[in-house]
Amino acid sequence: MSNAASATMETGTSGFGVYNMKLGMWIFLLSEVMFFTGLIGAYIILRFAGPDQFADPGVVLNVPLTAANTFLLICSSVTMVKAFAEIEQGNQAGLKRYLVLTAIIGMMFVGVQVYEYMQLAHEGFIPLADLYAAHGRHAAEGGAVVGGPLYASTFYTMTGFHGAHVSIGVACLWFTVFKAYRGGYTKNNYGGVEIMGLYWHFVDLVWIILFTIVYLI
Amino acid sequence: MSTVATAHESGTHDAHGQHEELPFLRKYVFSTDHKVIGIQFLFMSLLFLLFGGLLAMAMRWQLAWPTDPTNAMPGGSLLPETMFTSGVMLPEFYNALVTMHGTIMVFFAIMPLLVGVWANYLIPLQIGAEDMAFPRLNMASFWMAVPAGLLMMASFAVVGGAANAGWTGYAPLSTSDVYSGVKLGQQLWTISLVILGFSSLIGAVNYITTVINMRAPGMTWFRLPLSTWALFITSILLLLAVPVLAGGLIMLFFDITFNTGFFNPVVGGQPLLWQHLFWFFGHPEVYILILPAMGFVSDIMANGARKPIFGYKAMVWAIIAIGFIGWIVWGHHMFMSGMNPLLGGFFMVTTMMIAVPSAIKTFNWLGTLWGGNIIFHTPNLHAIAFVALFVIGGLSGIFLAAAPVDIPLHDTYFVVAHIHYVLVGGSLFGIFGAIVFWFPKMFGRMMNEPIGKLHWLLTFVFFNLTFFPMHMLGSGGMMRRLYDPTVYPHIAQHQDTNVFITVCALLLFASQFLFMFNFFWSMFRGKKASANPWNANGLEWSAPSPPPHGNWGGRQPVVHRGPYEYSSPESDEDFLMQTAPPTGRPTPAHS
Amino acid sequence: MDRFWRLPQNISTYGGDIDSMFHIIAWITIVVFFAVELLLVWFLFRYRAREGRKATYTHGNNRMEVAWTAGTAVIVVILGVMSRGLWLDIKDPRRFPDAGLELIVTAKQFEWNVTYPGADGVLETDDDFTVRNQLRVPANTNVRMTLRSEDVIHSFYVPELRLKQDVVPGMSIPAWFEATVPGQYVIGCAELCGIGHYSMDASFYVHTAEEWTQWNAQQQTAAAGGATTNVASADATSAEPAGSPAAAAAGTSN
């Protein structure tokens, strides 16, 4: 993908003066926005329609853990910016360093999310309605409303699709790292890194919104 | 066709051989050439159109002679017991027919015929680009559509049969096999549509980028042919609408498969949520299904009238306006759904407003014909039919848009009539016109005019005879998706109308074999076509027919004027190509 | 024009208003239709290609653009505003007239169960009685229905009432009508709801006051015999309470 970008970077551009690969990524991200808008919108509608199906913040979900995880992801955005800044200066070593760092933090984020999922499932926070009826956690413990299968369904769907996006991002990051080691990027040819960054920042942004809506509100 | 240009013959064959060394697979199957991909889409979607038509014929037969073994559907006996038993079609199979007819026609026939085919084939040629911005993505988009189609077809063969909850797949009927008797089929339906959605998504990214970035020197925004404008706006609608449907479909799939309960009231889910998600996509979708056709019709009609399109800028703004207003009208499909009536009131007003840009287009087409020197070549006939029929479909839309009037009309054959006037009378006629018009560019040969005209005439006549009476069936109270219309006395009394409709539908279908024959015969035997057989102005006509890989064989076309300079005082001929250098004569104010 | 459109007989108080709205739109669209199509045909004939003739070279006319844009906008906005009031009168619960009779209509694959308030005239008390696949109401009385579904989405549709309302599981949707013409009609289901959708009909009787009181009394006494029997009868396959005057009619309707 990124070599196509660099190719089009040299050949001049018309239109908005943005080279194809970058413009394409922006346009693609627009549709991603609509995708998550759909999921979040559905969550909001369902939650308003049946509040008793959902729990207050912190009752079911482990907010501190996820807050830490959110911080991790934000850090990875910073390292991604650094990576871009380095290659703008043509600094290969710096590029590699920060790309690898970003990829690793990304993997840590996914890891924490998987751990969180296992915890929640263990506590009986299960999406499948029938399973929930059988092994689901029930208000009996603690009294506070713990919601129902619908809560779990929306939670796992939204965070799950975000997790998938992060994982794909990580894969692309390693690919970029690989190319970087092959010297694929230079001072005046770093399209691949740039669009990688665009995607990564987008995924990060989506998470901040999800975290606020799903965990804090 | 009055005159055939001798100009531009030159260069038809240069730069032709240069890509012969490509192996067959790379050249015709896994090709990244936008033209080949466009043609691949053409064959795929025409096959689906044919299949969707066959399903319609099966439905019509059932509706005319329901549960009457003495008059069983031909070939019905060949179908398995689960569809057709002792000369009688089963209700579950009828429901599957309706569902798959709608789904296949909308998603696998008309949508690819409008966007997949022409966005790929036309955009680079009309804006003067060698190819798409992302040729490999483009190939991927086609090779995703294929498995999507295969999955959809496969669903007929699986246990329980194909999806049977309507093309709108309303939950909870669609999410529970307890209610519908179909599980696997509905799952395949969902997966197939998600894959197809992704295919048109990357397609859209490609088209939008290409139009923005790859226009030839001099090709300003307001010199783009309306086809490209329409396809551009359509791509934006696709880009923003499809992901929402995908989200909904995924939830639907989870509900079917894991009983997650998004749309299941028993665990607090919302059946109406699905409807909102579906129609939020669904209404922009119906404009996705008409805008490109409007574009083709504009190009063809200006060419047929030998006259600049009337109100070019107004046409462009109308397309954009439809694109915008289309996002805030989806509720008109849900007037009766139990949605808050105040919302209904809002959606009613916005829906009414959408008539305005359509009016602008309609009257500008009339204006284009006014004072023209009209040539009745087959494409133009189809374009004229488009205007005549789209207006009927649009006006019936006004009945439905008025919520109180929609109370008796909702989910009746009045809606079915509306659908087909806009989708068949509109989109499909636009498609026929486009195919005949750009056929010579695609295959280097003309389609046969007399056969084409006959096909047009028969299709026009039988189309109206088939679908107009449905308005009365609808206002008479005949509901949609009825397996046997004779159950209700107030419908049974109109059974003769249903029989009449079916006979005309069969004739309508039969007439399409003329087109099929013409299509394949002309591909090999048709009259050889010059580069610009219709004396048209667009850039695509400055490339040889068919254009080589790279379209202009390395030469970069330069644009000097708008695409509709017909009968311009600037030239002696009645057309003036966008590429023709300024003649130095006094240039008219507008261009 | 009704015969052209085959509009069913109208038996409800607001049906007339809906029909006249229908006719207003019909006339407007018919005029527009003929205007457009006749212009089209005339242009095609008048400006057909002839040798040595060149088309008029023009790129349009802004005054006309404004004219037809504004013209259309005015018409559709007026139509929108006119329809909105009628729409809310029919569908907005806050505008419902006071009910003379309240019913609960419960749909399920593939039948309609109607629950009547019983002797105390109050719903959801144990003297309620439920009748399967038949809706009986007195003429010239305001009937308010609460529509519920036990499985999938159905749609309550009586063409003669000009009333249609989806019935959604998990929702209780209010609807009202006032029937004016006594007689027997048919309730249909207008939303695809599965294999039996095409035959999910029920008989609908509009009674004169006397007939109604008689039938109602009968049912109530039957109900007094124990609400349970009637609740049972709701699910039983042949749920016609014995001795009902409608036994025969209902029998034919299914």
Ligand code: HEA
């Ligand atoms: C190509 C597809 C297409 C197009 C272009 C349209 C165009 C329109 N549609 Fe249609 N529609 C469908 C495809 C389409 N529709 C489908 C598939 C369904 C059924 C879905 C399902 O349930 O299965 C549907 C259903 C549908 C409904 C829901 C019906 C119901 O289920 O009860 C409504 C209601 O408002 C509606 C309205 C309109 C309107 C107002 C327009 C307007 O855009 C039309 C505007 C055009 C004109 C008005 C004509 C030209 C204008 C003039 C000549 C100017 C003068 C006009 C006036 C002064 C009025 N449509």
Ligand code: HEA
């Ligand atoms: C989108 C386009 C489209 C098209 C083209 C059609 C075409 C036709 N439809 Fe379709 N129809 C729908 C979209 C379409 N329909 C939708 C969305 C629904 C709602 C579904 C639902 O309720 O869920 C519907 C529902 C519907 C119903 C209502 C069923 C019901 O509610 O019970 C009926 C009934 O008569 C019907 C009939 C027909 C007929 C007779 C045709 C005829 O026009 C068919 C004639 C045949 C053709 C036009 C194909 C000819 C083939 C070629 C020209 C290809 C040539 C091939 C090669 C060259 C290789 N349709």
Ligand code: CUA
């Ligand atoms: Cu119940 Cu259709």
Ligand SMILES: [Cu+2]
């Ligand atoms: Cu719509």
